[in-house]
Amino acid sequence: MDYYFSTTKCPLISIQSLCQDEEESFIILRVQMQKEGDVCYSIGQTTPLNRLMADYCRRMGCPYGTLRFSFDGTRVTETDSPFSLKMENYDIIDAWKEQNGGA
DSSP states (O other): OOEEETTTTEEEEEEOOSOOOTTOOEEEEEEEETTSOOEEEEEETTSOTHHHHHHHHHHHTOOTTSEEEEETTEEOOTTOOTTTTTOOTTEEEEEEEOOOOOO
16 A cells, blocks of 8 residues: 655655664655656665665566666765665655767
């Protein structure tokens, strides 16, 4: 069952931490893509963002790896965590579809 984040009316998804430390703090991040729905995630500070990225791809109906993610102009990698990127509550991650070729 999805919960909704009241200020943005977007789904709030909780991603369980792989860390067994019960004192790990969680933050809320929003993933947004142009012309698509926003999704908010509650995620542990040290949880790898690949879990968030995979879930977002699944929700958007895209194969994992076809979307790219960035935070403050920096590309987000699978091994990054909110802690390593110095993210704060309610920060926004941008997503876009990978484009090949060009003219």
